[in-house]
Amino acid sequence: MLKATGIGIGTGATALATPADAAGAPLVHPGLLHTRADLDRMAAKVKAGARQYTAGFAELTANRHAQSGWRANPQAVVYRGSGTPENYATLYNDIHAAYQNALRHHVSGEEAYADTAVAILNAWSGKLTRLEGSADRFLAAGLYGYQFANAAELVRDHGNFDLERARELLLNVFHPLSDSFLSHHNNAVVTNYWPNWDLAALACVLATGIFCDERAVVDRAVEYFEHGAGMGSVKHAIPVVHEDGLGEWVEAGRDQGHALLGVGLMGTVCEMAWNQGIDLYGYDDSRFLKGAQYVARWSLGGDVPYTANTRKKGAIGGWSGSETASDVAVVDPGMTRPIWAMIANHYTKRRGLPASYLTRAAAKAAPEGGGGDYGPNSGGFDQLGFGTLAFTRDRGRVGEPVGGPSPSPGPSGGSRGVGGVRTQASASPAREGDLAATGTGDAAGWAAAAGIGAVAGGLLLLRRRDRVSRREGVE
Template sequence: MKKYILFYLLFCLSVGGWAKDFVHPGILHSSEALRRIAGLVKNDVNPSMGSFNKLKAEPEASYHYCIQGPFRFISRSGEYGYTKSPCEDDFNAAYYNAIMWNITKDRRHADKAMEIIRNYAATLEKIFPMDAPLCAGLQGFILVNAAEIMRYTYVEEHNENGWTYKDTKQTEAMFRNVFLPILSEFYKTKPYTNGNWGIAVTKVQIGISVFLNDTKLYDDALDFFYHGKDNGTLPNYVAETGQIQESGRDQAHCMLGIGCLAEIAEVAWNQGDDLYGALDNRIMKGCEYLSKSNLGYDVPFHVWKDLTGKYSNWQSLGQAGMGEFRAVFELPYNHYVERKKMEMPYTKMVLNRIRPEGAGFTCDNPGFGTLLFYLGKDGERERKGRINENLKENLFGWQFAAASLKLKDDKMMLMSSGISCKKKGIMYDAGSYPYIAIKISHLPKNHNKNWFALSYNVMSAPEFWVFGESDAQIMDGNIYVFSIHGAKSNNGTEFSKGLTNVTLLMDFGETGGEGLDVEWIRSVADLEF
């Protein structure tokens, strides 16, 4: 009898191995993750609330969203290219409303997500070229995440309009019959694209494999991730130095690719497999290289020899999109730094600049990472009416008229022939904090002496309170402290002592190309700070 049992076990292994015990929900978000996301909002955790506020402001996150499809045929270009934008909106709306349902428990969000999923599952028949693998990969991943969440959090037993057996059969059929043929054909085809295509295909394949409880699809996705003969595998997309196959092309595609790699790794992590650690934390190296280079630091670069032979002539870093950061950095950062207690100093600098993350670009990546993937502590909240701008860590909201941020003498400095910047919408209480202190580590020799100003509307017209260096008390050699109490505007108006919505302005004028390094701006109650 034992021989027969052993033979049976060996036979099972020989025809495909053990069936995987999938975790549900378990694509980008496990049950634990969904509870954590809801808890971040319930407990008003900073900076996650910033992402949540951006999410709920999206039209696609509203339960009033009007579905623009469903479409029988979808494509990114060609005859059915007109479906690209409305279909992306619909799939994002399904995903956003699924997230909003789990946060708010408002069934109207759940019903909106179900409406979109059901309509497409009943209608969608085919994805057309030219970019069918990208269409299936990017749009499909958003949709399968929405379906996975709703299938396991809005069940028929507890909700009148909840997920049914019919929904399961119809949605599974859509993914098997419409999406999977595109993915299978791509995997079998000789490499012909940049790496972001293969990565997009793999992320939707691993997502669909979880939804379908299909071990072979899951294993095939992991095998391609490691060993596929394509630019879109981990070793073929990210070098040991962190350089990315598309680094010489432009930065937007690199951010797309790294974001998708992290999403693949997160799905696998939820299923008990560690792809983040693959090849000595190669995804982390790619993210750090991407962050460092886009911050203006020097990075090693070699001419990449890709598998197609078509993308092997880029001689230097692609400048298109340089420094234009997409919402893809929170996910890898929170895994490596918060989960694994590793360091990602350059990615941290990026996040300090862009937090809280907002929407992803179209359907490329999910976005809102400061809510969806945040594993850090509750950040310090600003006291009402107090200014606390750390320009070395966070430039969010600042507008630069002429200056650009560049690396000089190991510091990120504002470099231009004329440097001016401003930030609107700052709530300032001059009655409680009558002084504004500005720390400047390096002030150009040649500059406008009246470089600091505040502005707000009086009787619907803007007025300006301009301060010169001679008005400041200089502390510790480089901290300029301006007294706002009693200051008068260009029209003679005394600055308000109440809570006021102001604009901060700094205009240093012509500096002869010499850099400026402003560290922080703070309002203080007295000079003992």
């Protein structure tokens, strides 16, 4: 809701809606952050000695979590938050060890790393029963839920992996807290929590739905991304889009670290959805691209605009207040997180769109490491990382078969691919102001996704999300 003095963010909470098209095509596995084509590409490129891939793989093999000697330390109850016997570091260290070992297995082909990942995941699924603590327990559920699902997805076909027990852990321990947060926001007014809280929960809900083959759960996550009442839905996280194509990231009015976390989490949600044929990257004329470009420019030390906004805070039926953010926070151009490679490669390589701030940020961060490479505390484990290895892509070619989704027509009237072949980009490129392109974009706008490949000698045709209506406002 636009106001003359800035932006007022709506405060009415609504329950999650279930889209009418919940019964769609079967979900694809592996299909969270990495598809089979992605894993095969990494292995082939490293074997061939491709520079960026080998540099990224070297970051992985040097990480202490990526060693086959890692032993899990599972807990029955995990606590996060002040006033509790915090032990959540044990959980996130073990999950990152499982993910890194599983990824190393797929690149190297060495079974010892798969065995290690399986042993870690089985140990936790056999013991963890609850997540407790302050409101931070919702962060634990969201962050470590989506990460557990991604690690497990990489070994779901391993003979010793207990798939059913992993499903039960996600559905009974991680997902309920994340789903509850998106519905009720810990009994707070809907704007009480900044976007990264919503986005952590959203990532867990989406990852759980995909891993557990629960289409309705996937669709609830997608609906929230597009139309949710909380600050993590895309139009609340990026409330203003300027004529130069930059979209204000609302959490830039808080601090740089949380803004980077939010962009990384939204990118994670978009990537997991893309690998299931759902184009959130391109939703609302590629609104996420505009917000990511904004944060990348700001984090590189560039000037960005900011529109003052006030959000209501407090508990429903209890205390109440408000907070106004009137300008961007102080920025440290040296601060980085392993979030840029995935987003930059999607927009510039899959879609052929110019995104010079993203490519500069990605180049500065390369080669990206992962958990444990960005500090010993929880913030250094919020992203799985290793984007240089996992998401570096060759540019798509006109007429190339598309394994990813055919974007649904949004407000910009973009076109779909026909017969599984991308014909043109679905969204108009974000303009770059007075910064010259770095050569990584393609102004012609041609796009072809390096996706999930062929099935039974033909293209895997994924479900197209034809919405009954594309609502411009919020619920």
